[in-house]
Amino acid sequence: MNADLVVFWVTAPLSVFAAVAMILSRNAVHAALWLIVNLFTLAVLFLVLGSPFLFVVQIIVYAGAIMVLFLFVIMLLGVDQQASLRETIRGQRWLAVVLGLGLVAEIFFAVRLGLGLSRGALPDFARVNEGGNIRALAEVLFGPYFFPFEVTSILLIVAAIGAMLHGRRRVQDEDVIDMPAAAE
Amino acid sequence: MLGAIDWVFWILLVARVVVVFAALLLSVLLAIWIERKVIADMQTRIGPNRAGPAGVLITLADGIKLFFKEGVIPAAASRPVFVIAPILSLVPAFLAFAVIPFGTGVTLFGHPVPFQLADLDIGILWILAMGSLAVYGVVLAGWSSGSNYPLLGAIRSSAQMISYEVGMSLGLIAVLLYSGGIAMSEVVEVQARHFDVTGLGWLPKWNVFFQLPAFLIYFIAAVAETQRPPFDLPEAETELVAGYHTEYSGIKFAMFYLAEYVHTITVSAVGVTLFLGGWRGPMFDFLPWLWPLVWFLLKLLIVIFVLVWIRATLPRFRYDRLMNFGWKVLIPFGLLWILITAAYVQLPQTYSDLRAALIIVSGTLAVVLLVSPLFVGPPRGVLDEGAAPTTREP
Incomplete structure (x- = not known):
């Protein structure tokens, strides 16, 4: 289990960092690149969770196919300039903040109180596989x-x-x- | 898990990685020389003949030259992406080779040393994954150059590589259905059997005989994936200067060039492993570990020769024809072949051979009849017909 933990603690912060960097990138292509890094780290986490198949599928489907399509569209449309910050839906930003906080609270309580999946111990991967x-x-x-x-x-x-x-x-x-x- | 560290094991592991890496680099040097020599011969030229005997060191000289050249980064370029792109193109090409078995292996210091870096459960899928990552190098190089021709090359390449990846994976899926295993070693193992027909007993049951359509699909898609002629649209020099790597120079350009050839060697090696029996061939008692290596390299050489031959023979595709071929010929054909293969694998378990054959033939005909109206509709490409553009049906 030791090696798994090491991989997790290397990958998880990287994953979070990539996700945050993706949100904060002003350039559409850079954001897409950070998203690729994020999807890649998720793939590695699948590997840690004992599923090499999901690891490879995550890379083929998300990192390989979907993100290439994203990049393709971004390049084709030439969305190089910074995205405009004008709101198209009124009150969208405040609603996003409220809903985002709600999600954070939900995840926090789910982990803290041990709801659903987080309550049980992990299964023995060697036996499952x-x-x-x-x-x-x-x-x-x-x-x-x-x-x-x-x-x-x-x-x-x-x-x-x-x-x-x-x-x-x-x-x-x-x-x-x-x-x-x-x-x- | 962490007990006494087995130093010999780790040293052998690292040594294996280094040896395979070096061997790949060396084989790229040779492959480029072979390609230039063979093409020169086919075009009745002499080809490289200065550096070393018969010009064999030409690639080395080119490499050294590129290494010491100045790497220019255009002012309009997106710097970090521009620097990362060649690396992104090189790494997957090398990684894909990790799952290819090129021999039985030897025993050194009491440790088995298989001639394969990693026999993953998911062998074939690993190759697909690395192939799908190879697109990024090209796409990002084109975008980050901040220039029009590279961008056009990148857009072409992303469309082309996504399209042909689907075709390629269909070919590979047929093989893994047929072999009943995804690990590369299993696929090689399946091909160890021989024909049980009188007079053909000497002929091994390589996948290429029963999976010929899958082989053709894989081979065509592989040529498109590696962007070799006649599918080298992303760097079509008559249209796009040099395509996605127009703005690259020096060592970064060398990395693209290297990646292209490593990729070529890798897809050839995959073809050899999945369809041509891998490292299998007649074995002899004298140096038993050497023969698999010899057969593997020989087969690899033949495949690479065919690739060069194709390049010397065929003109470049037109872009719309390329996409039409990928989506409207290769993929439907691949799907049909998967259907047939699946039926072939599954049906004899429940039906007698004759009934299974009847079901397969009639089922195939039914599918073809059902689907064919979709393919004989109104003219698709306007340029193909030379007539006025047609309005598409709503």
Whole structure:
């Protein structure tokens, strides 16, 4: 357990630092980079929690695919300049402060009072992962959690199709300069 | 957990890492020389012939030159990102090689020394993860240069690499379904069997024979992933000067160049391991640890030669064709092949072979018939038709 603790205490502050730095970055690309660092540290924490599979999936999906898309969009739109601080929704800032404090309080009490997950001791990872981490995960995912898993996947597909339909615009003749197929 | 520290174990571990690192660097030197020589030969030129015998030291000379050149950072560049980008491009390329087995291993001082840095449970996925991180080096280099051509190269590369990563992972998933294991050693183990057909008993059951479509998908996607010609759009010199590394010079440029070739060697090694039997080949009693290494290097050399051959033969793709091919040919085909492979693996457990075969064939036909209307719709690329631009259907 010792080595795990060392890794945790190195990774966790880094993770928090990256998250804060992401919020405070004025430059959109720098913020995206800090978010990548943050996602990466989370991946390492998955490794500490005995799930190499989730570690790799976190890197492939979040750090590898989603953040590249983020960067792609930021670069394509050229959002290099500082974001404007003008509020578009009235009272948004105060509401954010209140809700943020609420969340902090909730997490604090959950950890302090030992609610939910934090009450039980960690399971023995070696025993859980018997026969491979992927098998263990699959047995949970496609066993007791089969229905939520399928519902989530349908939801994701619907969301993806919806996003595609929204993003699709009719190509006008005068819009087409070059490579219409790739511009989408 | 921390008892008496086993010094020999740690020293051997570090030595293994250092040796693999050095070997990769050396193989890059040789690969670049081979590429230049082979291409020169195919174009009836002489190629590099000054430094060393037959010009073999040309890359070393280039490297030394670049090392001592001034590294210019453009005034418009975003400094920290500009400096980090080449490193980000180099590190994943090296890390991906860690899971590749290149031999059986030896025993030194009573410790087994496997010829593989880490046999992870998640071998194949590790390669995908590192491949997906390799994009950042290119994207950030392009963005941080603060210049237009690199930015265009970066945008192209991020779109291209995301698209072809999907195709590549589909090819790899088919293999891991077929082999029933994700660790690289398991995949090599599966390929140890031989054909049980008379007259073909000498032929090993490499994955390339039963997974030929997956091999082709992987190979095409790998060429696109490493941004080698004919998929080198991110650095198309006729359009983008030099693409994402236009503004780089000196040692930083050398790092991009190095990363590109390490990446090439890594994807070739992955191809050899997953499809061409890895380090397996005829073994002899004389120096038993050496032969796997020899076979592995030989296969690697052949794959790299084919890559160079492709570069010398094919012209560069047009960008929209590249994306069309990735999304509309490679990915649907990969999905179909995964379906067939999954059925092939799973069905014989419940049905007789004949019925399983019938189900697979009819199922494949049904899927193809069902999906094909999506692919024969109105003309897609306007430029492809040479006609007036079509308004897309709502």
